[in-house]
Amino acid sequence: MSIEPLTDEERADALDALPDWDYDDGRDAISRSFTFPDFSAAFAFMTRVALYAEKHDHHPEWSNVWNRVDILLTTHDAGGLSHRDVAMAEAIEALAE
Numbered sequence: 001m002s003i004e005p006l007t008d009e010e011r012a013d014a015l016d017a018l019p020d021w022d023y024d025d026g027r028d029a030i031s032r033s034f035t036f037p038d039f040s041a042a043f044a045f046m047t048r049v050a051l052y053a054e055k056h057d058h059h060p061e062w063s064n065v066w067n068r069v070d071i072l073l074t075t076h077d078a079g080g081l082s083h084r085d086v087a088m089a090e091a092i093e094a095l096a097e
């Protein structure tokens, strides 16, 4: 099944709804850093995101340093940002709480 990148208008709307996420022009991606009280909380968050990602067959590019988790979302199959990234970012927001 093919998946299309967002149009300029769809991307602008998505970014308005995700004020804590930055747009990466070069990658056509969105990114955000999360900071937690300690490594244990950061890794628990990563576990929740990993289970969500596997269930929805959509996976983040990410890294972790102690209490920080850096996440970048883009859709490799679309060659850029798609509605799957927006849905994932919304889910990640909820999983960070």
Ligand SMILES: C[C@H](O)[C@H](O)[C@H]1CNC2=NC(N)=NC(=O)C2=N1
Pocket: 057, 058, 059, 060, 073, 074, 075, 076, 077, 078
């Ligand atoms: C075969 C499998 O469905 C695809 O490779 C999925 C897996 N996870 C994915 N994750 C992301 N971020 N982009 C994709 O295009 C993607 N494709």
